[in-house]
Amino acid sequence: MSRRLGGGKLVIATHNAGKLKEIARLLDPYGMDCISAGSLGLPEPPETGKTFVENALIKARAAAEASGLPALADDSGLSVAALDGRPGVYTADWAERQWFEGEPGRDWYMAMGKVEGMLQALGPDTPRDCWFSCTLALAWPDGEHVVYEGRADGTISWPPRGTMGFGYDPVFVPVGREQTFAELDPDEKHAISHRADAFAKMKADQFGI
Ligand code: ITT
Numbered sequence: 034m035s036r037r038l039g040g041g042k043l044v045i046a047t048h049n050a051g052k053l054k055e056i057a058r059l060l061d062p063y064g065m066d067c068i069s070a071g072s073l074g075l076p077e078p079p080e081t082g083k084t085f086v087e088n089a090l091i092k093a094r095a096a097a098e099a100s101g102l103p104a105l106a107d108d109s110g111l112s113v114a115a116l117d118g119r120p121g122v123y124t125a126d127w128a129e130r131q132w133f134e135g136e137p138g139r140d141w142y143m144a145m146g147k148v149e150g151m152l153q154a155l156g157p158d159t160p161r162d163c164w165f166s167c168t169l170a171l172a173w174p175d176g177e178h179v180v181y182e183g184r185a186d187g188t189i190s191w192p193p194r195g196t197m198g199f200g201y202d203p204v205f206v207p208v209g210r211e212q213t214f215a216e217l218d219p220d221e222k223h224a225i226s227h228r229a230d231a232f233a234k235m236k237a238d239q240f241g242i
Contacts, residue, residue: 035179035238038103038171042066046096046106048077051199052228056107059223059232063240068102075099085110085122086180089170097172109167109227111201113189115159116151120144121166124201142193145204149191161188165205165227169235181238183231198222 043065047053057067070077078095082088085108092106110124120127128144152159165185172178186208193203195215202214207225214222223229236242 036173036177038065038239040064040066042068042102044068044070044073044075044096044100044102044104046070046075046092046104049199052107052109055219055223055226055228056105058219059229063236068100070096070104073100080108080122082108083122085166085168085182086170088122089168089180090172090178093170093172093178094176097174101174103171103173106170106172107167107228107231108170109165111148111205112164112166113148113152114162114164115155116148119151120148128200141200141203145193145201148189148201148204152189161190163187163189163205165201167227167231169231171235171239179238181231181234183227183229183234185225185227185230 045053045056045067047056048071053069060067075096078091080088080091082091089106089108092108093104096104096106110121112118112121127147128139128141130138130140130143152161164187167183169181170178187205189204190206190213191204194213195203197217197219198215205214207214
């Protein structure tokens with residue numbers, strides 16, 4: 034059986050505000066005292082892994098070592114079947130815009146447009162199937178760790194729709210729905226998302242529910 038968290042402090046090892054909000058909400062019922070990596074001034078380690086698991090462990094271990102507390106990291110991304118699973122672990126990189134008015138930053142519209150442009154270049158009959166992956170890594174300061182993996186299937190829709198959520202949500206239509214993730218109420222997204230799927234596995238293992 035995996036090591037258990039118990040109550041107490043948990044560092045959320047993400048610098049992505051959208052993820053932080055979702056993770057805090059998903060953990061809300063379990064009495065954890067969540068502290069963000071940003072509020073502790075923890076640096077962002079380079080994500081040099083080639084898989085979601087490797088990157089999630091890099092982030093969770095770095096935060097646990099630096100803070101002396103258990104830490105939870107999320108590495109996630111969008112994979113498009115017709116693009117051989119890209120952008121996958123490079124999902125955030127596709128949005129990097131190095132110099133915008135002198136500041137590095139991310140441009141999600143550009144990133145979604147890149148996916149759409151590549152699909153259109155493959156022709157009008159190209160399947161638009163895709164999936165979001167989420168790997169959660171939980172690490173303790175002594176090096177012990179556990180990972181949980183989640184997935185949500187859907188299709189890429191264009192143009193982007195909706196203002197809720199974050200990242201690629203405006204182009205992701207989950208299986209069985211017509212709205213994009215960005216058009217769904219956050220509670221509806223949390224009922225079916227890749228993050229919720231991974232969280233369900235973590236909750237069953239960690240909290241026995
Ligand atoms: P941290 O590493 O600090 O957690 P990040 O944004 O760099 O933040 P990732 O390396 O895991 O995180 O990149 C995953 C990207 O995948 C993320 O930036 C989003 O654009 C996208 N993504 C993940 N989950 C998503 C979701 O639920 N909805 C929309 N986009 C999502």
